[in-house]
Amino acid sequence: MAAGHRAIVRDRMFLRQVPRPRVFRDRSNPLEDLREEEIFARYRFRPDTIYFIVDLCQAAARDTGRCFAIPLVLCVLSYLRFLATGAFQLTVGDTVNLSQPTVSSLPPGFPNxxxxxxxxxxxxxxxxxxxxxxxxxxxxxxxxxxxxxxxxxxxxxxxxxxxxxxxxxxxxxxxxxxxxxxxxxxxxxxxxxxxxxxxxxxxxxxxxxxxxxxxxxxxxxxxxxxxxxxxxxxxxxxxxxxxxxxxxxxxxxxxxxxxxxxxxxxxxxxxxxxxxxxxxxxxxxxxxxxxxxxxxxxxxxxxxxxxxxxxx
Structure with a gap:
């Protein structure tokens, strides 16, 4: 019994040491892949408004000296999708190919x-x-x-x-x-x-x-x-x-x-x-x-x- 338990522990330790293959997600820009009506249905804004929001966020990032490892447009789309649907973060992340931990950290008649x-x-x-x-x-x-x-x-x-x-x-x-x-x-x-x-x-x-x-x-x-x-x-x-x-x-x-x-x-x-x-x-x-x-x-x-x- 003790020998079997030691074997299980040894196998688990070995598995922990084996590096997991890194998954690279396709982070293409949905604004370039979808029609305007599809974009509005998903994010509740037209593409030019979304780019306007991205520009505002980019300006704010420059003012604070913050940089983004993930393209800012995907950060904005992820947050807009969350607000537009109220969906769980995992579902929201899947729509723009981001992981759940990444998403959770994203930011007549009256007068006068x-x-x-x-x-x-x-x-x-x-x-x-x-x-x-x-x-x-x-x-x-x-x-x-x-x-x-x-x-x-x-x-x-x-x-x-x-x-x-x-x-x-x-x-x-x-x-x-x-x-x-x-x-x-x-x-x-x-x-x-x-x-x-x-x-x-x-x-x-x-x-x-x-x-x-x-x-x-x-x-x-x-x-x-x-x-x-x-x-x-x-x-x-x-x-x-x-x-x-x-x-x-x-x-x-x-x-x-x-x-x-x-x-x-x-x-x-x-x-x-x-x-x-x-x-x-x-x-x-x-x-x-x-x-x-x-x-x-x-x-x-x-x-x-x-x-x-x-x-x-």
Whole structure:
């Protein structure tokens, strides 16, 4: 028995000493091998936009003195594929012929409206620290992402750090953009649903409209505010990882979400657009039956806009 055990150990030690043949992967550039529609289907951007992203990364690499053993275009494609599909890293790596360890290390109607605000939830891996803080409305761990968008679906402000259990109104109370409005550095109106307090710069719906003008105001607000829902739809249609689940803990998940928002804006700026189905605002009023503390200045501002623009 002892002799047999020694023989097994000896054989294993011998096998460890035998050099394994090195596998050289074909790292050809998929952008040169695929048609444009195939590239867009895989990476959610057209080739010229992808090369633009590569150039940005190349400039950043020069600034930091960083070099890449792997062609930078393959690094970018690997990350875009991950964001586009939410697939496991091994699957993502296979699409551009990289190993799993390599992939895991890769990096109408309203006056003076400046934006539309809302929050959306992104599912994440259940954290080990304070997991109950991350359980959102659907009973799963999420990051609650606040975003402000403009009429072109560009995200002009985003807060990506709060656990899913955090109420939308609290995120707004703590964010830097609110302080800019309060200090007078920002002018105009934000449009929001009733999950936010109505203030002198943030217009929300009437919970119980009693006049026809108030009903018209609510209808116009819903038709305009649907822009932010469409923005989230475009964002998550391009980056399926946000629609499914980011299988990582909060800090890294927030990094991926911020990267998705940056790339989303780049796509909007370059008119590299992802089509989504239109949203019917009448099916999506977003009234939250909670008291979030409307103030007198807010109610006065809302009533002024109603009388000036929706009275007949």
């Amino acid at each position: 409206v400046v934006g539309v605000i809302d929050c959306t939830h992104v599912s994440i891996k259940k954290p080990s620290a304070n997991p109950e803080d991350y359980i959102g409305r659907k009973g799963i761990p999420t990051i609650n992402v606040q975003a402000v968008c403009d009429a072109s679906y560009r995200i002009t402000s985003a807060v990506v750090m709060w656990p899913g259990r955090t109420h939308d109104a609290r995120i707004w109370r703590q964010c830097a953009l609110r302080r800019r409005f309060e200090d007078g550095d920002m002018h105009g109106f934000l449009l929001a649903d009733s999950g936010y307090a109505c203030t002198r710069y943030m217009l929300t719906p009437y919970m119980n409209p009693v006049r026809e003008a108030q009903a018209r105001y609510n209808g116009a607000l819903c038709r305009t505010r649907v822009t932010v829902e469409q923005t989230f739809g475009i964002l998550k249609q391009r980056f399926q990882v946000l629609r499914r689940k980011l299988n990582c803990y909060p800090e890294r998940a927030c990094m991926h979400i911020r990267n998705c928002i940056t790339l989303h804006n780049l796509g909007i700026d370059r008119r590299d657009i992802v089509a989504v189905d239109p949203i019917d605002p009448n099916d999506n009023p977003h009234y939250h039956r909670v008291d979030v503390g409307d103030n007198m200045d807010g109610r006065a501002a809302r009533e002024y806009v109603t009388r000036m623009y929706f009275e007949r």
